[in-house]
Amino acid sequence: MADKLIAEGIHVTAVGRRKDRLDAFVSTHGSSKASSLVADISDISSIPAFAQNAIKQYPTIDALFLNAGMQRNYNFASPSTVKLLQFNEEITTNFTSFVALTHAFLPHLLASPNPTGLIYTGTHISLVPASTMPAYSASKAALDAFIQCIREQLRNTKVNVVHISPPLVQTELHDFEMGAEVGRKMGVPVEEFVAETWAELKEGKKDIYIGSIGASTKDQFMEIADKRAEAIDRLNQLLRKFQ
């Protein structure tokens, strides 16, 4: 997705823990189009200073694309196998860090005279949880709810809040549980996902659902998503009367 954004003329400052990957990304595109910052977003206490530094170095930042994530399996029928520390690390990476980053960057985004954006990568299995991945499903469900809430809170500002819900995509996400050989062959190719997502981003869609989950057709899945969106809208209308 970062490559696509650059191809569309957007400067990307990529963030991650692996400096070699970030350096390769910048050298592929050149420093006029790409830059990078090394950070571990699960280190919540360091996020305010990270944001301050990022804004100082790149004052033209106009959108935050929160995309990092991790996914592990846990079986609570066998509690001794559940690594609770790792479970909580997953919640922190997939949810708590996104809240802290949103909080740290919002003053900058709100102060801009131009439209700005918060873009979040969620997952279909926030709406329909996958039983083998309770931390992932729950953390992304929390993220999904958070996104819906802040979108409503920011409705009278120039900050656009976008939620991308991907299907299974061929990335490194499943390496840990399945190994790279199997994990990177599951789902749709990244290029296909990026092309579809970019088209919807460009169209200005706020909730972008690509593909579906296993065992449900896209229509079956969208029936839930659309009904939920209508219910959220009704509740927002009601809550506005009390503000």
Ligand SMILES: NC(=O)c1ccc[n+]([C@@H]2O[C@H](COP(=O)([O-])OP(=O)(O)OC[C@H]3O[C@@H](n4cnc5c(N)ncnc54)[C@H](OP(=O)(O)O)[C@@H]3O)[C@@H](O)[C@H]2O)c1
């Ligand atoms: N692939 C799928 O099937 C799928 C489906 C639905 C949703 N998603 C979501 O898509 C997003 C991207 O995942 P992906 O599939 O591209 O997985 P990936 O190939 O494993 O990429 C994860 C990215 O997140 C970064 N990251 C992870 N933990 C981080 C941390 N603590 N601090 C900073 N950066 C961190 C990684 O960089 P470093 O390791 O260098 O830090 C890496 O660039 C995630 O939110 C995931 O939940 C993926």
